Amino acid sequence: MKKNVIQLSRPLVVASFLLLGVTGNAQQNKGLTDPEVASVAVTANQIDIEFAKIAFQHSRNPEVLNFAKTMTNDHNAVINQAVALVTKLKVTPQTNSLTRQLLADAEKTKKKLQSAKGAGFDKVYIGNEVAYHRSVISAIETVLIPQAENAELKSFLQAVVPALKTHLSHAEMVEKMLNK
Amino acid sequence: MKQLAYSSGVVTGIILLLLMWTACQPAPRVRELTVEIAQMQFVPADITVHKGDKIRFVNHDMVAHDITEETSKKWSSSPLQLGQSWTLEVTGSANYYCSIHEVMKGKIRVE
Ligand SMILES: [Cu+2]
16 A cells, blocks of 8 residues: 555656646647747756755765766756757747646655655655656657657757666666665 | 908898888878767767777767776766867777766777
8 A cells, every 4th residue: 555655656747747648638639839848848957957956965975966967967958958949949938737737746856855864865866866757758758749840849859868868777877876 | 350341231231221111111000080979879889999099089969978988987088068079099998988977888999
């Protein structure tokens, strides 16, 4: 019974992405507009930078800190590219229900991270990074890329996926180290 | 006596000629090869070169990468931003990785 609760709370983000796929389709045939896709993409990156900030305050583990530094630099680079692209395309990112859901979920995760300490923190942080990257990858592949209309926006999202997959493998590697 | 002086002169001459011949030979050609860094991978990830060859690493990704010798961090580039490159003069076989993304790996074989 207890196991079920944990399994349910972990993929919160996945749930909200999937939910959007459904409600988005129910409300309008088209799903997300490009300004909405842009908003979700930028927000998903910002959230991971927020998680990394907490890691800098709470962790002493060099592998965890190196990972958090990589997340900060890479997600910033992605945001900069995204901003440059939407500026060029004259697309203004538009907050939508998925953006709000992502932010609400992130608040819950941040509370969890804030209250964890020491080696316990490292495991919670890295475990969340594994889950978060998995759900963001799946959201980009199954929701954002198919729904993006502009070809450049679409190919930008496609270009981001390999970095996210590398982050996922990196997080899984650190997770294995922590569990040794 | 005369004979000896004569033959040592011949030997010196031959040595000189040999030295000149060696100096005129083209030095073993240094090749410059390229490893592209794209979509979070070193391409090719396994490269065979000769000692003294140069390998130019070029980053095509929007995120920064570096190239670091893996076993003892003997050598490392600084982080390469999009479009930047770094050249390694090969001194021996090596396993290397990106210290920013520790799962990105490559191999240099010297033959
Ligand atoms: Cu890298």
